Amino acid sequence: GAASKGEYRHYMLKEIFEQPKVIEAALEGRMSASSVLVESFGPDAQALFQKTRQVHIIACGTSYHAGLVARYWLERYAGVPVQVEVASEYRYRHPVVPEGTLFVTLSQSGETADTLAALRFAKTLGYVGTLAICNVPGSSLVRESDMSLMTRAGPEIGVASTKAFTTQLIALLLLTLSVSKAKGQPEQPEILAGLQALPSLCQQVLGLDAQIEALSQAFAEKHHALFLGRGAHYPIALEGALKLKEISYIHAEAYPAGELKHGPLALVDSEMPVISVAPNDELLEKLKSNLQEVRARGGQLFVFADRKVGISAQEDIRVLELPEVHEALAPLLYTLPLQLLSYHVAVLKGTDVDQPRNLAKSVTVE
Numbered sequence: 001g002a003a004s005k006g007e008y009r010h011y012m013l014k015e016i017f018e019q020p021k022v023i024e025a026a027l028e029g030r031m032s033a034s035s036v037l038v039e040s041f042g043p044d045a046q047a048l049f050q051k052t053r054q055v056h057i058i059a060c061g062t063s064y065h066a067g068l069v070a071r072y073w074l075e076r077y078a079g080v081p082v083q084v085e086v087a088s089e090y091r092y093r094h095p096v097v098p099e100g101t102l103f104v105t106l107s108q109s110g111e112t113a114d115t116l117a118a119l120r121f122a123k124t125l126g127y128v129g130t131l132a133i134c135n136v137p138g139s140s141l142v143r144e145s146d147m148s149l150m151t152r153a154g155p156e157i158g159v160a161s162t163k164a165f166t167t168q169l170i171a172l173l174l175l176t177l178s179v180s181k182a183k184g185q186p187e188q189p190e191i192l193a194g195l196q197a198l199p200s201l202c203q204q205v206l207g208l209d210a211q212i213e214a215l216s217q218a219f220a221e222k223h224h225a226l227f228l229g230r231g232a233h234y235p236i237a238l239e240g241a242l243k244l245k246e247i248s249y250i251h252a253e254a255y256p257a258g259e260l261k262h263g264p265l266a267l268v269d270s271e272m273p274v275i276s277v278a279p280n281d282e283l284l285e286k287l288k289s290n291l292q293e294v295r296a297r298g299g300q301l302f303v304f305a306d307r308k309v310g311i312s313a314q315e316d317i318r319v320l321e322l323p324e325v326h327e328a329l330a331p332l333l334y335t336l337p338l339q340l341l342s343y344h345v346a347v348l349k350g351t352d353v354d355q356p357r358n359l360a361k362s363v364t365v366e
């Protein structure tokens with residue numbers, strides 16, 4: 001059944017490997033090769049998105065990281081300004097809400113206390129509407145929002161969120177395309193085609209598991225790790241660092257690579273593993289020069305990169321090559337190897353992968 005580990009050693013591993021299937025489920029009936037179905041977000045979605053002039057996204061933890069990725073998408077592909085904030089901060093601010101602002105919450109459980117409180121607060125602030133992107137139908141967040149879209153990841157048992165995150169990203173890309181369409185902008189067939197091809201690309205990346213497991217050995221004895229990314233891959237670096245912290249208890253930090261020389265470079269020496277997400281995008285050349293800064297200080301680089309980018313393995317650089325993917329979809333694909341890396345490091349360290357210390361699956365108290 002859904003709550004059994006089957007052939008897998010941990011729920012987390014099972015949930016990582018379920019991603020091709022649940023991504024397909026999250027897309028099912030919500031788009032075709034040429035068009036996104038705006039009504040997936042409910043009968044009022046078309047009218048509401050048409051009126052939407054900006055978006056506020058509120059969430060916690062991993063769900064917050066999904067929101068950070070969505071900011072790049074909504075701004076670039078729908079032309080809508082976006083603010084993203086963690087719920088525990090938002091709920092105690094005095095937010096100024098411009099006319100035509102859509103309020104979006106992201107949550108696996110739909111019961112996270114801070115996110116729910118943020119929604120209740122937002123309803124007093126004059127938003128044009130509220131949308132919950134959630135994995136649990138009938139949860140408080142879904143019941144109390146004007147509109148909802150289910151992520152269809154199925155039950156997620158591991159405390160470290162994996163498939164809930166990637167299906168949130170799918171929902172957020174569908175939101176981006178839907179807002180764009182409702183505003184009368186042309187459809188984006190390349191992204192739609194990329195979405196259809198994504199489950200099989202994810203399957204290919206999961207096929208790299210043995211290579212990722214081999215890389216993980218370099219981390220087992222480390223106390224710190226630095227994750228770097230740029231653009232929409234900065235939030236992916238944040239998510240990679242959160243996963244490593246949660247289940248392996250290694251202190252990990254993520255930085256936008258361009259910020260390195262403003263401080264964290266001081267931490268880099270031959271003991272510091274630096275993990276970098278390097279898809280083939282417009283920021284690649286800048287990222288490459290950031291990586292040179294790390295090498296020059298003797299840092300050990302682990303680069304997850306597109307085959308085409310021409311970063312080759314050397315004594316101080318280990319490279320894991322990923323298949324080519326449309327730029328918009330890269331954040332989804334590059335999440336998978338980082339999940340697997342944390343998983344294998346945690347297994348090597350012998351931690352309780354599915355139930356890490358001090359953490360609860362759903363944080364229903366403030």
Ligand code: AGP
Nearest residue numbers: 061062063107108109112160161
């Ligand atoms: C993810 O690995 C964490 N365990 C945690 O950050 C989680 O994403 C956060 O508590 C939010 O939960 P939610 O998505 O159920 O609201």
